[in-house]
Amino acid sequence: xxxxxxxxxxxxxxxxxxxxxxxxxxxxxxxxxxxxxxxxxxxxxxxxxxxxxxxxxxxxxxxxxxxxxxxxxxx
Numbered sequence: 001x002x003x004x005x006x007x008x009x010x011x012x013x014x015x016x017x018x019x020x021x022x023x024x025x026x027x028x029x030x031x032x033x034x035x036x037x038x039x040x041x042x043x044x045x046x047x048x049x050x051x052x053x054x055x056x057x058x059x060x061x062x063x064x065x066x067x068x069x070x071x072x073x074x075x
Contacts, residue, residue, distance in 0.1 A: 001046035005029040007039055017044075 004017040008029040018027035031039070055062075 002044040003027045003029075004042040004044075005031075005039060006042075007031060007034060017042075020046075 001020045002017045003020055005011060008031055010016065010018060010029055018029065020027040
């Protein structure tokens, strides 16, 4: 999967995206000097699932810290 986060430090680099694969298992983006607001994460390739935004439906211990988890699986 290719992940691109608008306004991240990585968006200004070449390549401007991070690769999430079975080999690396993680992609990290840095947002510097930004507070609040909405950001767009573009995903190319693969499949992904988002969990509910309703915090009442979250499992115990989950927080409102902005995090996105993508699962990478071999087919």
